[in-house]
Amino acid sequence: MFILIVLLMSISLIGIIAVQLYWINNAVESKKAQFKNDVQKSLGAATEKVNERERAEFEKKLKSFVDVKGFADKAELKSFLIEQIDTVTKEKITLGSTFLEENFKLPADFLDNDSIILKRITGKKDFSIATRYKSAENLFPTIDVKKYSFIKRYTDLEKSYMEDAFTSSKSLKPIHDRISNNVLNRTIKEELIKRNINLDFKYGVYSADGLATKLKSGYYTINTKESFPYPLFRDTEGNTSYYLNISFPRENEHILSGISSILLLSLFFIFIIIMAFSSSLFQLIRQKKISEIKTDFINNMTHEFKTPIATINLALDSIKNPKILGDDAKVLRYVEMIREENKRMHSQVENVLRISRLEKNQIDLNTETIDLHDTIEDAIRHVSLLSEDRDGKIETHLEALESELPGNQFHLTSIVVNILENAIKYSEGAPKIEVYTESTSKFFIFKIKDSGIGMNKSVQKQVFNKFYREQKGNIHDVKGHGLGLAYVKEIVDKHHGTVFVESEKGVGSTFTVKLPLI
Template sequence: MGKKMFVLIVVLMSISLIGIIAVQLFWINNAVESKNEQFKNDVQKSLSSVSQKINDKEEAFFDKKMESFFKNVGLANDAEIRNYLFQEIDTTTKESFSLGTTYLEENFKLPTEFLDNDSIIVKRVTGKQDFFHSRLIKSVDNVFSSTDENRYSFTKRFKEIESAYNSPYFEYYKKTKPLHQRISNNDLKSTIKSELEKRNVYLDFKYGVYSKDGLATKLKSGYYTINKKESYPYPLFFNENGDVEYELYVTFPSKDKHILSGLSSILILSLCFIFIIIIAFSSSLYQLIRQKKISEIKTDFINNMTHEFKTPIATINLALDSIKNPKIINDNEKVLRYVKMIRDENKRMHSQVENVLRISRLEKNQLDISKDTIDMHDTIEDAITHVSLLIADRKGTINTHFEAIITEIPGNEFHLTNVIVNILENGLKYSEGAPKINVYTESTNKYFIFKIKDEGIGMSKAVQKQVFDKFYREQKGNIHDVKGHGLGLAYVKEIVEKHHGTVFVESEKGKGSTFTVKLPLI
């Protein structure tokens, strides 16, 4: 996969993921807003009913008070009776309609509560109405012979004429009476609760009544202050001009919890799906990057292996051509030297192939690692012997600092020797000039620890994170200034982990590296 195609796929997947999450969040937000709006409408309807009931109750109270005045207070003057009669006859249908009305007008003189000598005249009108309807019925010979009659009579009071509620007395009553005497806290609270429960709002609430100037009244639940973002206001009382005189504010402390609880199942499902999408996207992206990395590593590995095999194959071909030369074929000494060269190069190629197969068997758990009690100091000495010729060839030195008290561990001597050899060879490869390597050992109650420190070129933090990965080498492509194919340290990590140990590296660019291996004691 080309780099441009890889970037395009990642970008498209990212846009799709962001789009899906954005749509999910949009619908969740819409659901919450819709629920919030529904809750607001329910509260507003409830407060509207509260306001209506409170006003009706006050009017009923004043009406009752007026009735007591009408009964107990004498007339201001004599009552006046007025009679009205209305009659109409339909000549076509032979029907007649009669309406008789009698009005009784009574004027009451009501004392006021603010001045001793003032009074208010209130007119009460009571009426009686008689309704008469008649229709002539034809006989067989088409002669009107009988009459069908209906008579209705009722008495009522005409409040639209009386209109006591709009009297100056009622307006003065509302102005002079303190609000907390016109309505009690308990009455207001119970009315609010009752109206909210009618609309399935069973939440704790706080309320407060404020004047049109924003001043608080005594009608409130405990210590209440207006929070315009969280409160629901509604007009409670109006003045004679129809303007708002007092407003009722209601706040629900657990409103958000109530709204979200109604959407909990949808929210949980949406969040789960978003979480699954993110995991799936991350996994896919990780696999894409990993596959791309593996593809690059395989390409590097093939290039490195080709280079590693190219030299010994060329050497073998040259040796064979030399042996065929008539001047050399009879020279046993030269023939033996070329044969030895062929054997060494063949052994070198075999070693490279064996390293690859060994890693493969380790990954498939096909490599048999039998464990015996071994002395790690002896194992380290044996590993140093294996690389001593290489060290001497480059005029380098290996110094040991054995300070471990307990040195016996359960392990496989062959593989642990290879582990130490690979770390030592790594120090040789990445050292400029004469290599200088130091080996330190120490022991704790549970672990045997050895450190191999070189003074080579070192490595960056990014390289340290990948140095134990299979096929990884800092030099890439066709640059072969350092021999190898990135399997040595991967093999080290596998073997150490098979022994239930840990291995890590500490390094600084230009100052060398220190590999530390911890292996459990017996």
């Protein structure tokens, strides 16, 4: 069930994050498409303005020259006659038109040292004659009027000669003489601002062959992935020889800024979901671990209590024996045994209650100035019998120059005793323990080094956790409840100090306690 819950939660979290990322990606792509569309519209409007501006300036200059300064090198009055038969009404339709054809030679000063021949055609008069015919033999060949589209009205002829002159002048000028960088830059900027694109941009005009022109903003090179191309100076048929390329260095920032609020909100909720999932998973694992530790603790406590209770029962049964009652020495021996076992159980219960009260801040650590060297020597005396019973030896190297600090005498003595007892219990053969002290300007440091069985890295990370004991299957080689080092850490933390262990499997362990002098 635990694995199933974790699996379902993981799948749900991955699914939610995937949906959110998909939505964010779609929003960004939509903004990019909108931005591209706005840029294309802006470039279209800008190039149209540039084209219209060039045409207007040329027509104004040309019209002024022809009307005021110009004269025709050659003029000729021409006429055309078109006849067509309408077989339904049996009428012959005759269309006639006359126009004046004038040739002008534009001098060099008009087109910057270039010259062209301009032909102006001006309509004079149109007329038509309709005649009814009598028989089919008198029919004229049918003529399609569309084939004679070169006969135009006055306005069309006026536009024609203007267009011819404009096209000829464009082909003679380089593109940088047709428009300046300042005008092009200003026109592009105006059109972009109209569509709320207030971004710095770079542009360059390139020929259809990919050759750069002098029209560009500083140093510019084409980047096909980041630039937006648009045709410039298209002719009447939509063809062009030049392309305007524009790019935006801060394009991505502009796109993201449009959805920044929603994007941040989405990322915030994703973060909350991840944190909630991680917290839930952590709590599940923690509760599972605590459940296992408590089960192990209850089993250990039951086993630890079972032995003294059995011993007490045997002692009481022995005292009841009439043979024993008459032997005062044996009675006193059994009474002493009962007292020791009872004391042992009381000590175990007291350890559990003490660690519980510490966690709930129910123990008031009254501090006073104490000498840690004296405290360490007192603790060594407490465990000396245990060490001597196994032919062990405890050596001291008390080299700290400053050993007085504010602390609780009872609890500091207890933590030293706990560490020393562990060093004795987890030593194979005769325990060999060394105690070192040293001091700095701010801290008193003592180390307790043993030559016991040692610990691997994974055990070192958990050794100060409450109820933790290194497992070897279902067997504990050394009795205990995993509370001693948890108590040590709690007391050291209460004194604003730190404790850590360095160990190697099969070599031994070194516990280091660092306490502030002030």
